[in-house]
Amino acid sequence: MFVFKAAVVGAGTMGGEIAQVMASADVPVVLKDVDRKFIDQGLEKARQVTEAQLGRLVKKEKLTQEQADAQLEDVVGRIQGTTEYEGFGEVDFVVEAVPEKMEVKQAVFGELDAVTPGHAILASNTSSLSISEMAEATSRPDKVVGFHFFYPASMMRLIEVVEGDETSPETMQAAANFAQAIRKMPIRCAECPGFVGNRIANSAISEIWRAQEESGATPEEVDKLVSEAKVLPMGPFFLTDQLGLDTVLHVAEHLRDSYGDRFYVHKQMKELVEAGNLGAKTGKGFYEHGN
Numbered sequence: 001m002f003v004f005k006a007a008v009v010g011a012g013t014m015g016g017e018i019a020q021v022m023a024s025a026d027v028p029v030v031l032k033d034v035d036r037k038f039i040d041q042g043l044e045k046a047r048q049v050t051e052a053q054l055g056r057l058v059k060k061e062k063l064t065q066e067q068a069d070a071q072l073e074d075v076v077g078r079i080q081g082t083t084e085y086e087g088f089g090e091v092d093f094v095v096e097a098v099p100e101k102m103e104v105k106q107a108v109f110g111e112l113d114a115v116t117p118g119h120a121i122l123a124s125n126t127s128s129l130s131i132s133e134m135a136e137a138t139s140r141p142d143k144v145v146g147f148h149f150f151y152p153a154s155m156m157r158l159i160e161v162v163e164g165d166e167t168s169p170e171t172m173q174a175a176a177n178f179a180q181a182i183r184k185m186p187i188r189c190a191e192c193p194g195f196v197g198n199r200i201a202n203s204a205i206s207e208i209w210r211a212q213e214e215s216g217a218t219p220e221e222v223d224k225l226v227s228e229a230k231v232l233p234m235g236p237f238f239l240t241d242q243l244g245l246d247t248v249l250h251v252a253e254h255l256r257d258s259y260g261d262r263f264y265v266h267k268q269m270k271e272l273v274e275a276g277n278l279g280a281k282t283g284k285g286f287y288e289h290g291n
């Protein structure tokens, strides 16, 4: 199946950049959120990321500034924002990137089933929830698949293509093909807790979280040490603030519940989430962020 037009639902931490990845690969994309201000933030993110990518090409003298300016407008111009499902009647592939809550995802999948053509593949960027349960909200469970990008979507090449109970082999293949068409590297995953990437990443980060709480070192001290050791591009607590504490907590709890106490749930993170401090997106998490 060829994807002539795609859509992304949810223009938050992940959605804006996912739309940017598609638009950069010449795929027209509709970006939907519940409020215009979230769409504007998603579009702004897409513009910033594209500008930075093209700026690097100008620096390497692979593009002139004029060419870069024109390409920037082309890429951003391929993303159409909407608070309704305007334009969804002609999409071939949708990536859902709304908050990690099954009831919200199922409501969105039910709506997508109604507004998209019958052949369209409905994919979820979920980090941990069941693809099969989302598929139950549709009349096309064979066309529902996991399509898990990693943060930041514009830079990270991996996409986990996750097979639900009813996902057809044709849908798995079409999703892998589309991942390659947008210059990503697909891997096929079973529907198991944490899939592959988060299961590996969380086993390591669990040890950092545990050591921080047991030692009484501050998150800032741990971030400084880990950054200086250059094992991660930034400190793990600062990174968690960028990812969104609600999403990270949900994955951590899911892995602990599924595999036992070798996966750790950071206590302060849970308290921060309960107080509504979700990291960079709300202005406060382990750190204060000027928004």
Ligand SMILES: NC(=O)c1ccc[n+]([C@@H]2O[C@H](COP(=O)([O-])OP(=O)(O)OC[C@H]3O[C@@H](n4cnc5c(N)ncnc54)[C@H](O)[C@@H]3O)[C@@H](O)[C@H]2O)c1
Pocket (backbone or CB within 6 Å): 009, 010, 011, 012, 013, 014, 015, 032, 033, 034, 035, 038, 096, 097, 098, 099, 100, 104, 108, 125, 126, 127, 128, 148, 149, 150, 151, 242, 243, 244, 247, 281
């Ligand atoms: N943050 C990460 O690092 C990361 C990485 C990989 C996968 N994911 C997954 O991606 C998904 C989105 O995560 P996020 O971090 O971007 O969340 P987020 O909270 O930053 O953004 C979610 C967006 O969805 C919008 N939304 C809520 N209900 C909606 C609806 N009914 N229709 C349209 N839009 C709606 C919200 O307004 C918000 O803008 C989750 O499933 C998460 O597990 C997140």
